[in-house]
Amino acid sequence: MESLKTNPIMPNANGLIKNKFNVIVSGHLCLDIFPDVSRCNSEQFQKGFVPGHLINVGSMTFSTGGAVSNTGITLHKLGICTQLMGKVGNDTLGQIVRHILAAHSPHLGEGIIIDPKVDTSYTIVISPPGVDRIFLHNPGANDTYSAEDVCYSSLNDVRLFHFGYPPLMKMMYAPHKPHIAEIFRLAKETGVTTSLDMAFPDADSPAGKANWHSILESTLPYVDIFMPSIEEILFMLYRSVYDELKKKAIDGDILPFITPTLLSGLCLDLLNMGAKIIGLKLGHRGLYIRTANYSILNGMGRAKPSHLESWTSKELWVPCFVVDVIGTAGAGDATIGGFLSGLLHDLTLEQTTEAALAVGACCVEATDTTSGIRSWEQTLHRIENGWQKRTLDIKLHD
Numbered sequence: 001m002e003s004l005k006t007n008p009i010m011p012n013a014n015g016l017i018k019n020k021f022n023v024i025v026s027g028h029l030c031l032d033i034f035p036d037v038s039r040c041n042s043e044q045f046q047k048g049f050v051p052g053h054l055i056n057v058g059s060m061t062f063s064t065g066g067a068v069s070n071t072g073i074t075l076h077k078l079g080i081c082t083q084l085m086g087k088v089g090n091d092t093l094g095q096i097v098r099h100i101l102a103a104h105s106p107h108l109g110e111g112i113i114i115d116p117k118v119d120t121s122y123t124i125v126i127s128p129p130g131v132d133r134i135f136l137h138n139p140g141a142n143d144t145y146s147a148e149d150v151c152y153s154s155l156n157d158v159r160l161f162h163f164g165y166p167p168l169m170k171m172m173y174a175p176h177k178p179h180i181a182e183i184f185r186l187a188k189e190t191g192v193t194t195s196l197d198m199a200f201p202d203a204d205s206p207a208g209k210a211n212w213h214s215i216l217e218s219t220l221p222y223v224d225i226f227m228p229s230i231e232e233i234l235f236m237l238y239r240s241v242y243d244e245l246k247k248k249a250i251d252g253d254i255l256p257f258i259t260p261t262l263l264s265g266l267c268l269d270l271l272n273m274g275a276k277i278i279g280l281k282l283g284h285r286g287l288y289i290r291t292a293n294y295s296i297l298n299g300m301g302r303a304k305p306s307h308l309e310s311w312t313s314k315e316l317w318v319p320c321f322v323v324d325v326i327g328t329a330g331a332g333d334a335t336i337g338g339f340l341s342g343l344l345h346d347l348t349l350e351q352t353t354e355a356a357l358a359v360g361a362c363c364v365e366a367t368d369t370t371s372g373i374r375s376w377e378q379t380l381h382r383i384e385n386g387w388q389k390r391t392l393d394i395k396l397h398d
Contacts (some may be wrong), residue, residue: 028165029086032065074337094338221274330369
């Protein structure tokens with residue numbers, strides 16, 4: 001990859017618009033509640049988190065969560081002028097959500113709907129060092145968020161529209177009319193570039209039993225950038241493959257069994273379903289990207305790269321940066337925020353992917369979802385100063 005210094009990040013005719021919203025982030029919004037379990041190592045966690053045990057923890061941290069907050073605040077902290085769209089209740093938790101968002105920027109949460117008939121969604125996040133996080137989640141207002149709640153007229157003045165976590169929002173996967181397809185169809189009509197992130201549904205819930213193949217077939221033709229995790233997309237589209245890998249994974253982690261052949265074929269299927277840029281999040285194994293051909297990318301909308309040929313028909317597998325992991329909450333959302341920032345700064349695909357992983361790496365250096373995020377300039381400075389990467393063995397278990 002060429003140095004980031006060789007492609008100066010300067011606004012051009014296709015670049016950032018000063019003093020205007022460049023991105024609207026919509027979808028799932030909640031309040032995240034983090035008990036400090038940093039003193040509990042992996043072994044203590046396994047032994048202690050069983051019925052009847054008392055575990056001493058530290059102080060409680062409140063943070064807004066969900067894709068709207070995690071990706072939206074990441075973009076804001078990276079210097080992208082961003083507005084959020086979501087829904088909260090007119091309750092104490094909703095007041096806390098609005099207060100936190102206002103502390104970041106008075107205008108950040110202006111698109112948030114306050115509905116007195118619903119409860120604000122919340123998540124209790126248990127995230128000890130070295131152990132994947134556990135969520136206790138109440139969907140609340142997110143289950144009533146629908147295609148009618150998106151202000152499409154606002155999209156006429158922005159370059160990019162990102163939506164996150166439809167599997168955690170009941171109306172998005174409604175059996176007779178999944179609202180996620182309608183949202184992206186109407187959004188795309190405004191000429192905006194569109195981006196979609198997913199979430200892993202409870203297998204025994206209605207979301208886990210929804211026909212995600214059909215939902216994505218009707219949605220992805222209107223999606224420019226699709227960035228699910230490998231676990232999410234395998235569960236939704238290739239359940240037998242997912243179940244087979246879970247059987248092999250003694251500790252439940254399927255990542256060591258993910259091969260280049262599987263990734264390439266899966267991304268090709270997703271491109272054939274209509275998406276233009278596929279990014280599969282692979283946890284500690286990095287980020288896999290595959291893009292469509294020039295004529296298809298040319299229909300990306302207002303955030304389309306000016307040097308489109310450098311994004312055309314590419315396949316990349318890029319490893320993570322080396323960091324001391326404090327917590328993994330929000331890492332995928334931060335990675336997407338970094339990717340969208342690179343796109344909006346008109347970087348090459350290689351530079352954009354590296355920036356995405358750098359932002360994700362910064363995120364896991366903190367307990368909550370956004371406090372580890374640094375400015376765009378600070379993030380690039382770490383890359384340019386030789387930030388070490390993890391070793392990527394793409395032949396693991398092939």
